[in-house]
Amino acid sequence: MNTILIDTMHVADLLIDDSYFELAESIHNKKITGLASVITITELIKIRGMKDKERMHSDLGKLITSNLIFVDVDRTIATRAGELRLKYDIPTADSLIAATGIVENVKHILTDDDHFNSVKNLIKPIDLKTALKHIK
Numbered sequence: 001m002n003t004i005l006i007d008t009m010h011v012a013d014l015l016i017d018d019s020y021f022e023l024a025e026s027i028h029n030k031k032i033t034g035l036a037s038v039i040t041i042t043e044l045i046k047i048r049g050m051k052d053k054e055r056m057h058s059d060l061g062k063l064i065t066s067n068l069i070f071v072d073v074d075r076t077i078a079t080r081a082g083e084l085r086l087k088y089d090i091p092t093a094d095s096l097i098a099a100t101g102i103v104e105n106v107k108h109i110l111t112d113d114d115h116f117n118s119v120k121n122l123i124k125p126i127d128l129k130t131a132l133k134h135i136k
Helices: 008-016 018-028 039-049 053-064 075-088 092-103 114-119 128-133
Strands: 003-006 033-037 069-071 108-110 124-126
Touching (some): 003 008, 003 092, 008 053, 033 039, 092 108, 092 114
Parallel strands (some): 003 033, 108 124
16 A cells, blocks of 8 residues: 655645545545654644634544554654754754654655755655555
């Protein structure tokens, strides 16, 4: 089964953007494995909580009960993130997200964040259209 790491903004879009319906359904039906770092939860609380705390709690509940797999940061991921941060100077949260995918041996990250371009030789950034091609 194909696995894709999903960056924070795209995780949020799974909940609210109709153009993500096919990807959301494919994750729900386990046609594709969607991974996200637990750091995404931190980022979503800040982003969504600033706009609407009630909706933020509802959205987090939906994510936690979905088939999206949230990977905890362990010592291996933290160490790899530190190495990425040092070598590529990407922000700490993004280095933790990238390290999650790299340690989990994921080949692609669904993102439009330019910070991940510097690690494209380790985990390849892709857009939604490309992600949908990975669905079996």
